[in-house]
Amino acid sequence: MNADPRFPVEPWQLRETSLDLDLLARSESLFALSNGHIGLRANLDEGEPYALPGTYLNSFVEQRPLPYAEAGYGYPETGQSIIDVTNGKVLRLLVDDEPFDVRYGELLEHERTLDLRAGTLTRRARWCSPAGKKVAVRSTRLVSLPQRAIAAIEYIVEAVDEYCLITVQSELVANEDQPEPSADPRVAAILRKPLESVAHEGSGHEAVLVHRTRVSDLTMAAAMDHLVEVPGRVEVSTESSPDLARTTVICGLRPGQQLRIVKFLAYGWSSLRSRPALRSQIAAAISAARYTGWQGLLDAQRNYLDDFWDCADVEVEGDPPLQQAVRFGLFHVLQASARAERRAIPGKGLTGTGYDGHAFWDTEGFVLPVLTYTAPDAAADALRWRASTLELAKQRAAELDLTGAAFPWRTIRGEECSAYWPAGTAAWHINAVVAMAFERYRLVTGDHSLEAECGVAVLVETARLWNSLGHHDRHGVWHLDGVTGPDEYTAIVRDNLFTNMMAAHNLKAAAGACRRNPEIAEQLGVTGEEAESWRAAAKAVAIPFDHELGVHEQSEGFTRLREWPFDENAKYPLLLHQPYVRLYPSQVIKQADLVLAMHWLGHQFTDEQKARNVDYYERRTTRDSSLSACTQAVMCAEVGHLELAHAYATEAALIDLRDLHHNTGDGLHMASLAGAWTALVDGFGGLRDDEDILTFKPALPQRISRLAFRLRWRGFRLKVDITADTTTYTLRDGPDGRIKIRHCEQELELTTRGAVTVPTHRREPMLPPPSQPPGRAPIYLRD
Numbered sequence: 001m002n003a004d005p006r007f008p009v010e011p012w013q014l015r016e017t018s019l020d021l022d023l024l025a026r027s028e029s030l031f032a033l034s035n036g037h038i039g040l041r042a043n044l045d046e047g048e049p050y051a052l053p054g055t056y057l058n059s060f061v062e063q064r065p066l067p068y069a070e071a072g073y074g075y076p077e078t079g080q081s082i083i084d085v086t087n088g089k090v091l092r093l094l095v096d097d098e099p100f101d102v103r104y105g106e107l108l109e110h111e112r113t114l115d116l117r118a119g120t121l122t123r124r125a126r127w128c129s130p131a132g133k134k135v136a137v138r139s140t141r142l143v144s145l146p147q148r149a150i151a152a153i154e155y156i157v158e159a160v161d162e163y164c165l166i167t168v169q170s171e172l173v174a175n176e177d178q179p180e181p182s183a184d185p186r187v188a189a190i191l192r193k194p195l196e197s198v199a200h201e202g203s204g205h206e207a208v209l210v211h212r213t214r215v216s217d218l219t220m221a222a223a224m225d226h227l228v229e230v231p232g233r234v235e236v237s238t239e240s241s242p243d244l245a246r247t248t249v250i251c252g253l254r255p256g257q258q259l260r261i262v263k264f265l266a267y268g269w270s271s272l273r274s275r276p277a278l279r280s281q282i283a284a285a286i287s288a289a290r291y292t293g294w295q296g297l298l299d300a301q302r303n304y305l306d307d308f309w310d311c312a313d314v315e316v317e318g319d320p321p322l323q324q325a326v327r328f329g330l331f332h333v334l335q336a337s338a339r340a341e342r343r344a345i346p347g348k349g350l351t352g353t354g355y356d357g358h359a360f361w362d363t364e365g366f367v368l369p370v371l372t373y374t375a376p377d378a379a380a381d382a383l384r385w386r387a388s389t390l391e392l393a394k395q396r397a398a399e400l401d402l403t404g405a406a407f408p409w410r411t412i413r414g415e416e417c418s419a420y421w422p423a424g425t426a427a428w429h430i431n432a433v434v435a436m437a438f439e440r441y442r443l444v445t446g447d448h449s450l451e452a453e454c455g456v457a458v459l460v461e462t463a464r465l466w467n468s469l470g471h472h473d474r475h476g477v478w479h480l481d482g483v484t485g486p487d488e489y490t491a492i493v494r495d496n497l498f499t500n501m502m503a504a505h506n507l508k509a510a511a512g513a514c515r516r517n518p519e520i521a522e523q524l525g526v527t528g529e530e531a532e533s534w535r536a537a538a539k540a541v542a543i544p545f546d547h548e549l550g551v552h553e554q555s556e557g558f559t560r561l562r563e564w565p566f567d568e569n570a571k572y573p574l575l576l577h578q579p580y581v582r583l584y585p586s587q588v589i590k591q592a593d594l595v596l597a598m599h600w601l602g603h604q605f606t607d608e609q610k611a612r613n614v615d616y617y618e619r620r621t622t623r624d625s626s627l628s629a630c631t632q633a634v635m636c637a638e639v640g641h642l643e644l645a646h647a648y649a650t651e652a653a654l655i656d657l658r659d660l661h662h663n664t665g666d667g668l669h670m671a672s673l674a675g676a677w678t679a680l681v682d683g684f685g686g687l688r689d690d691e692d693i694l695t696f697k698p699a700l701p702q703r704i705s706r707l708a709f710r711l712r713w714r715g716f717r718l719k720v721d722i723t724a725d726t727t728t729y730t731l732r733d734g735p736d737g738r739i740k741i742r743h744c745e746q747e748l749e750l751t752t753r754g755a756v757t758v759p760t761h762r763r764e765p766m767l768p769p770p771s772q773p774p775g776r777a778p779i780y781l782r783d
Contacts, residue, residue: 009320012116014328019102019110025051025665030656031114031121032351033143036340038151038267039350040089042121045139045155046100047090051665053176055087056350059343060269061357061412062194063215066419074400075419080412082357083194086174086209086222088265091155093137094167098129105129116331117309119145119301134160144297145304148339149285151265152297159253166253170263172209172222172245197242198275207238207245210275220269223282225290227262264289308334311717312374314680317706325653326680329673333370336670337378342385344412345670352667358410358417361430362671364437366627370674372444373711379441380450386434387454389414390461397465404464407431422491426484428469431462432502436600439509443689446714456513456520463510463534466503470537478540485555487593489583493555495542498597504538505601511535551616552609554594564588570774573624589617591625592632599634603691611639611766618770626655629778630675637683637699640765646701647778649679660779681709685720695742698722699763713739722760730755
């Protein structure tokens, strides 16, 4: 876990001090910029070399066939993949007649900085051409948070010690060469060049390319415009062709003189609007960007982020890498969601093509809790997106001969795209996680309008699904059979505890929403008998428990399955080295499952049960999923294993900064980055909201001397400041100037008139720290 000296640990930025082409894929993801609508991987300005060229528009996808060795009824036939759209990042530089390419000549200096407060990526380079001409290059790139359709680049070239003829080719490029997108030749053929030209035009300083996808029939437009400043004579010309538009700038520079180009980019897409309407849309966006100007874009970006950090910042004293990592994670979570505006938040954000750009239950389960407390408008938009897919979810349920709505395991635009039934369709808990996200939004924000707008319908239809899936046995106990919980190493089981408890929560939430909104419930056809059946099922839900061992069972009979032979089979991740026929009938766990239930529904477990469950399941959890470390951090902290919790929090936070899963090059892990906030705030801050009151049980590990975080609660802004001895609560503003919270078991009234300071209680563990499977202790503890 030693820091890479090329990436210094700094509190408010990520800096790369030299260029390593072997790390190009990783750096392209780490330094990516996005606003939830546009995503730009951090490819070099000159376009080459690259690992994965990446310019993405949220939900702009191509359809592709889903391959099956053997088809089955109800299997989805068509998948969706996010595609690389027209690349506007390219600014090719020629010094005299030699192209600036970091692989040739001599790269004297190279540094890139992602500024988490400014929201910009800057690059500084000094290069000596093969002919001995030296230039200094400085670029600053942003994807605008205030202006959704806009990205912009400031590009400055300076001659260092002798006269240079400078040529800059600023380009829009479609259908770039890609790494092979799939081993399936049918899929590869579709995704290799997914865009076909509709129109192109260019003149003066401007150009536009319009394309549509070949199969999904979506249309996109990209436009560029330029401001050019240089002493002396300059020539500017623009040309266009179906897949390329190029603005060429030519000038001469004496030593110390600079060429400055500001490149404005606009992107838009639609499945419905005409080409002229789309063309007009991006023309208006470009005009607005020019009117704002480069400095105006920078100022607006900074103001937007100042507002965000004022409500979201987390301060960690005593652990500089964790401080950097949690801010890095929050920044990317915001980028993935800020202007998504009723489109999905993908598991990788818009930083790469990992998971084909799909969204999972990660969004509602791990990302939205953070946004609900820090950027509730973005959370509301994400929930509106999910609600907009409700009809598709109802169609999917009907296809499976079920009532209600079955939300897809993985999707981009609402259709099910999972080709693997046991860990896809059978993972019904996504429906309850969506319902919980709606409930949490209402509880945390105090805003009931979203529930009335679309939340009641989602809660009702997901409750109907559970009524369709579950059944009462002859003793009146309510069961769910043939389900897969979060742990994908234990599939198609009876009474997965997490799923059962979440389903019960969903059923009770639906009944409550109908009681609060009787007119909407009536429109949805909900009767008193139906709502009572939900309450009865929730009350009678099966909760598997092994009385001999004194632990809850992850699913019925789980604790009686064979133990996994870790001494013989401990090559991780297990799914790449072991067949599922060996994993499914064994006590081996991919990720936190029952432990996650204790985090989200903790008031339904006693302290002793939590301690014993953590002890039992820690020894069997391989953490082969990036979703696991943050949850294990939270629950280890709650039961008093603070140092182990610290190690898990560190692992969740550094998953991409240290490339712990060796796949950061495919895109960042949004759920784990959000999980770093969760590990600190829910873990060491002890934040819980599952009893309808804001509760904190703070406690710090030894290496963290102070933890402070800011959040929103029902229109208030609250700051919590924790040391080993005291915790201070500051209510900064709010609707009526006072709220009640719970600190440990003590109820406190906070007002805006002054802070409240109380003792921080030490958490004493009931049991010794548990061991983990061989080789699966948190990485921090292995070094």
